[in-house]
Amino acid sequence: MSKDFSVHVEHVTRVEGHGNIILDVKNGKIEKLQWNVVEAPRFFEAMLRGQQYNELRSITSRICGICSIGHSLASLKATEDALGVKITNQTATLRRLAIHAENMQSHILHIGYLVAPDLVGAGSVFSMLGKHTDTVLKIVKLHRLANEMSDLICGRTIHPIRLVVGGFSLQPTEKQLIQLKKRLLEAQELTTELAPIILSVAGNLPSFTRETEYIGLTSDEEYSFYDGDIASTDTGRHPKYQDYKEIMQEYIVPHSTAKYAKHARESYMVGALARFNLNSRQLHPVAQDIATLFKLKAINYNPFMNTIAQLVEFSHSIQDSISLIDTLVDQGIKQEKPVKPEKKAGRGVGIVEVPRGILVHDYTLNSQGYCTKANCIIPTNQNHANIQQDMEKLVPEIINQPEKEIELTLEMLVRAYDPCISCSTHYLDVSFK
Amino acid sequence: MKQKPRVAVFDFADCEGCELEIADLEEEILELIEIADIVSFREVMKEHSDSYDIAIVEGSIMRPMDEKRLRSIRSRAKILIALGACATMGGVNKIRNQWMPDEVKKEVYGTVDLKGNELFDVFQTKALNEVVPVDYYIYGCPIDRDEFKSVITAVALGKKPDIPRYPICVECKKNENICQFELGAFCLGPITRAGCKAICPTHNSPCEGCRGLIKKAETDCVKEVLERYKLSYEDIRRRCTMYNYGRKECSYDE
Numbered sequence: 094m095s096k097d098f099s100v101h102v103e104h105v106t107r108v109e110g111h112g113n114i115i116l117d118v119k120n121g122k123i124e125k126l127q128w129n130v131v132e133a134p135r136f137f138e139a140m141l142r143g144q145q146y147n148e149l150r151s152i153t154s155r156i157c158g159i160c161s162i163g164h165s166l167a168s169l170k171a172t173e174d175a176l177g178v179k180i181t182n183q184t185a186t187l188r189r190l191a192i193h194a195e196n197m198q199s200h201i202l203h204i205g206y207l208v209a210p211d212l213v214g215a216g217s218v219f220s221m222l223g224k225h226t227d228t229v230l231k232i233v234k235l236h237r238l239a240n241e242m243s244d245l246i247c248g249r250t251i252h253p254i255r256l257v258v259g260g261f262s263l264q265p266t267e268k269q270l271i272q273l274k275k276r277l278l279e280a281q282e283l284t285t286e287l288a289p290i291i292l293s294v295a296g297n298l299p300s301f302t303r304e305t306e307y308i309g310l311t312s313d314e315e316y317s318f319y320d321g322d323i324a325s326t327d328t329g330r331h332p333k334y335q336d337y338k339e340i341m342q343e344y345i346v347p348h349s350t351a352k353y354a355k356h357a358r359e360s361y362m363v364g365a366l367a368r369f370n371l372n373s374r375q376l377h378p379v380a381q382d383i384a385t386l387f388k389l390k391a392i393n394y395n396p397f398m399n400t401i402a403q404l405v406e407f408s409h410s411i412q413d414s415i416s417l418i419d420t421l422v423d424q425g426i427k428q429e430k431p432v433k434p435e436k437k438a439g440r441g442v443g444i445v446e447v448p449r450g451i452l453v454h455d456y457t458l459n460s461q462g463y464c465t466k467a468n469c470i471i472p473t474n475q476n477h478a479n480i481q482q483d484m485e486k487l488v489p490e491i492i493n494q495p496e497k498e499i500e501l502t503l504e505m506l507v508r509a510y511d512p513c514i515s516c517s518t519h520y521l522d523v524s525f526k
Numbered sequence: 527m528k529q530k531p532r533v534a535v536f537d538f539a540d541c542e543g544c545e546l547e548i549a550d551l552e553e554e555i556l557e558l559i560e561i562a563d564i565v566s567f568r569e570v571m572k573e574h575s576d577s578y579d580i581a582i583v584e585g586s587i588m589r590p591m592d593e594k595r596l597r598s599i600r601s602r603a604k605i606l607i608a609l610g611a612c613a614t615m616g617g618v619n620k621i622r623n624q625w626m627p628d629e630v631k632k633e634v635y636g637t638v639d640l641k642g643n644e645l646f647d648v649f650q651t652k653a654l655n656e657v658v659p660v661d662y663y664i665y666g667c668p669i670d671r672d673e674f675k676s677v678i679t680a681v682a683l684g685k686k687p688d689i690p691r692y693p694i695c696v697e698c699k700k701n702e703n704i705c706q707f708e709l710g711a712f713c714l715g716p717i718t719r720a721g722c723k724a725i726c727p728t729h730n731s732p733c734e735g736c737r738g739l740i741k742k743a744e745t746d747c748v749k750e751v752l753e754r755y756k757l758s759y760e761d762i763r764r765r766c767t768m769y770n771y772g773r774k775e776c777s778y779d780e
Binding site for chain 2: 110111136139148155156159161218250254
């Protein structure tokens with residue numbers, strides 16, 4: 094039982110950004126166990142100082158390559174909230190399509206390229222080729238479709254172009270949308286084929302549980318991504334979105350350039366599993382079937398199941414996108430000009446669900462429309478404390494396993510959260526005089 | 527047959543979007559594997575080797591600890607390629623250089639004592655070539671996948687990559703777009719290096735200058751455009767600071 098060892102993983106691989114895991118064990122007792130974020134801080138809120146309202150979305154999109162559509166949408170919602178801009182129904186529908194495209198792109202990248210290698214004992218998707226070529230090609234096909242969907246709606250997958258204050262700089266044509274629908278129907282079939290393949294290796298996901306709080310958006314109308322109230326599995330619904338800071342209480346720890354967050358407990362979790370735990374009843378039946386296949390039921394307290402919740406959401410996003418396209422085609426898609434703001438000054442808060450969880454942008458604009466104060470609350474920041482808490486419960490449970498196994502399990506835990514570390518080191522809210 | 531060059535991908539302060547553009551090549555990445563071996567790429571693979579010929583480096587340099595890591599990468603690589611706006615010119619990370627690091631740190635971290643903590647020891651944002659010599663540049667925020675393929679193919683085959691030396695307007699006209707100025711927008715296309723197929727104006731959004739300013743920009747022409755559309759010179763300077771803070775113009779061989 095008494096053994097001395099250390100697990101030091103510098104720059105965990107197959108995650109976005111730089112994070113380290115440190116575990117020191119002496120005489121079988123944990124001396125040190127830390128999840129550290131070592132990415133260079135980037136000061137995004139400081140960089141927004143003095144920028145004009147219509148440029149905020151361009152700059153904040155650069156917080157993250159994977160969720161640049163989500164950052165753009167949170168940014169636009171905050172700007173439009175500040176300036177009293179009311180977007181059209183068509184814009185709202187197209188933005189929902191944009192968020193689905195990003196959700197699909199990010200989820201399949203995580204499931205297929207970042208997690209799958211662990212499940213089949215490979216180091217990367219490249220080394221999965223050969224034995225698992227068919228599966229890799231299915232994943233590649235789905236990933237490509239999600240990217241091309243983003244390209245169509247947003248002009249580009251990474252750092253969207255068409256998403257602007259008040260609407261879109263350019264809209265897709267009816268013909269393009271009908272074509273997209275056809276491909277989405279094929280993608281749903283492909284997803285249904287992929288699910289049992291993932292199930293066959295899902296036994297390699299650790300069966301670990303720890304009760305925690307889950308936070309995300311919720312709404313009466315839909316499985317929330319673009320709109321909704323902040324909700325918690327502990328404290329229920331919080332309709333006052335401007336008071337998000339009461340829910341997402343951020344704080345600083347010295348070993349991490351990203352902030353941590355807590356609410357009702359020591360930590361909470363956001364992301365696909367949080368959304369599933371809050372809103373699973375609103376999933377499309379096809380997505381519900383996938384959840385049933387994996388015996389995933391709300392509330393599920395196993396963080397490793399986040400990847401499976403992503404697969405469920407992937408299927409839901411396909412199906413909901415098909416419905417949204419039907420709506421657009423029925424109503425006839427118009428080339429609309431963006432709605433112009435009538436005032437320049439104000440404070441606005443924009444909240445959306447991005448692949449990794451709930452995201453907040455909060456801006457104050459002066460009478461010339463320039464930003465004087467900005468705050469962004471990033472999903473991954475809200476998960477750091479929960480990762481740490483999970484590790485503290487997990488390590489004693491696996492401490493007798495070989496060191497290599499412990500290291501792999503800890504890496505898999507970090508990966509399960511799909512952390513986006515570049516995002517999370519945007520850092521802190523800043524006030525300018 | 528000559529051995530395939532060994533390629534490693536690294537990142538510093540950035541959004542990792544340019545690396546994602548590489549991952550988004552999807553099955554086309556298999557064509558690149560034909561001419562080069564990828565031996566390290568932390569974002570997508572666990573395998574890692576310190577023995578490589580070509581280092582592709584993304585991101586800006588913010589701290590002494592990053593400088594040290596970059597120098598070590600440079601010492602191992604025969605060829606170093608800067609990937610994307612953050613690496614080639616500092617990108618949006620340079621917006622904060624209009625204030626001193628102490629000022630930004632104080633504003634951002636407030637009263638929290640972080641003295642002696644190397645994680646937070648930031649200096650003004652640097653592009654890679656402000657720390658080590660860079661051999662080739664792949665511009666853009668994000669990079670253009672086709673340009674990435676052509677640069678990597680050229681370098682892997684021992685040739686010099688061909689990067690455009692003319693402004694975005696050339697590509698924009700080729701796409702038969704209506705000029706953004708004509709539509710009442712303010713566009714940096716006339717002074718920005720081409721190579722992105724004028725993607726932003728093609729989606730009816732003005733150029734933001736993410737590929738850097740071209741050498742010997744036709745400033746008289748730009749002034750004329752500004753006058754014609756009653757725009758101020760402050761506007762053009764401020765827009766230039768999104769990607770080109772503190773830079774006058776790019777040279778091709780920096």
